[in-house]
Amino acid sequence: MKLYVCGGPYPTIVMAFLAAKGAVIDTVPVDLIGGENRQPAYLAKNPGGQLPCLELADGVVLAEAMTICEYLDELFPDPPLIGTTAEERAITRMWTRRIDLNIVEPMANGVRFAEGFKLYHNRMRCIPQAADDLKTLAQERLTWLDGLIAGRTWIVGERFTLADIYLFVFLRFGFGVGQALNPANKAIAAWYARVAATAAA
Amino acid sequence: MKLYTSIGPNPAVVAMFLAEKGVSVETVKLDLRGGENRQAAFLAKNPSGQSPALELDNGVVLAEILAICEYLEEIHPNPPLIGTTAEERAITRMWTRRIDLNMVEPMASGFRYSDGLAMFQSRMRCIPQAADDLKTLAQERLTWLDGLIAGRTWIAGERFTLADILLFCFLRFGATVGQPLNPANRAIGAWHERMTARVAEKAPA
Numbered sequence: 001m002k003l004y005v006c007g008g009p010y011p012t013i014v015m016a017f018l019a020a021k022g023a024v025i026d027t028v029p030v031d032l033i034g035g036e037n038r039q040p041a042y043l044a045k046n047p048g049g050q051l052p053c054l055e056l057a058d059g060v061v062l063a064e065a066m067t068i069c070e071y072l073d074e075l076f077p078d079p080p081l082i083g084t085t086a087e088e089r090a091i092t093r094m095w096t097r098r099i100d101l102n103i104v105e106p107m108a109n110g111v112r113f114a115e116g117f118k119l120y121h122n123r124m125r126c127i128p129q130a131a132d133d134l135k136t137l138a139q140e141r142l143t144w145l146d147g148l149i150a151g152r153t154w155i156v157g158e159r160f161t162l163a164d165i166y167l168f169v170f171l172r173f174g175f176g177v178g179q180a181l182n183p184a185n186k187a188i189a190a191w192y193a194r195v196a197a198t199a200a201a
Numbered sequence: 202m203k204l205y206t207s208i209g210p211n212p213a214v215v216a217m218f219l220a221e222k223g224v225s226v227e228t229v230k231l232d233l234r235g236g237e238n239r240q241a242a243f244l245a246k247n248p249s250g251q252s253p254a255l256e257l258d259n260g261v262v263l264a265e266i267l268a269i270c271e272y273l274e275e276i277h278p279n280p281p282l283i284g285t286t287a288e289e290r291a292i293t294r295m296w297t298r299r300i301d302l303n304m305v306e307p308m309a310s311g312f313r314y315s316d317g318l319a320m321f322q323s324r325m326r327c328i329p330q331a332a333d334d335l336k337t338l339a340q341e342r343l344t345w346l347d348g349l350i351a352g353r354t355w356i357a358g359e360r361f362t363l364a365d366i367l368l369f370c371f372l373r374f375g376a377t378v379g380q381p382l383n384p385a386n387r388a389i390g391a392w393h394e395r396m397t398a399r400v401a402e403k404a405p406a
Binding site: 047048056058060062063064066067068070071074075086087089090091093094097098101102105125127129130133134136137140144148 | 275334335337338
């Protein structure tokens, strides 16, 4: 099993997930800045051209960070980071998708369409006229999330899960590209400090 | 167990998933056009205000269609629509997420920010200046998908999965809001005919 990685938040999520599991797997660095992930050799593995991807021993390649984490959770069940019952897993997946669609996607596209425009504009359709609104949207949804997690230790409640890793890695990425956390979001700020003290950070 | 549902492609995904499973659950219809899903009673169940949501017997409410379908797969494993091994499940989830992020989201946001603007502008932040590009993006990614599924029976290969259901429900929605399938995408066109025949048999609307 081999994990193809580069700098950037998506590979970091999988690495943080593995760190929280205490698991180690082989990694192969890919030159994202140089565009190695858009060359035929890599596209033959992952036609999405995105990183990371996980090549299994039988040659099957799994792409998409969330999918890879689900697979790794099945392979390395302890400690559980998605859940140990159908209901626990569903709750984690619900929060992960809320974070995915409401916060991560607008935040990441806001960067690709603005600060990252030079790198991305000939790799994908960019929508620069949407960048400001996308960043604002991500912040508004963070404020919405702040109200929902007040009083909780972790995003889903008392279990530390993939949802925590996912949001933490993207917020840290956002901080580096001008998308600071609104200090009024006190529940998220306190939660962020708790995640920063875990092995996943 | 109670499924809060409404018009729209998202509830249709869960309904088709249940029909494929041969399972029926109690449903409660929400008045989406009238904004019942944005009122306090429903927001207490699903703070996103989105439909559908699945209320379990212990009062826990599950939202987000893919999370709901994953849950239904676990409690009704046959026929499998996600997978029976970790690898099969991962492959289905990979395709589902590709369709979700590359096609469904830009298609749905493109609709909300233009044709659906009158309904959505007071319910969420809309980005009308992105609508045209989002629709184009969804079409470009469909063309990308077309090349990848040529020669396959279903999206993930020879297994019929949640990925097929997700894409079909959103293409059906797109066709009604000015986002029809490009006929040059012949592999998707052929897949769509197989889906239509299957739905007529197993999950009539």
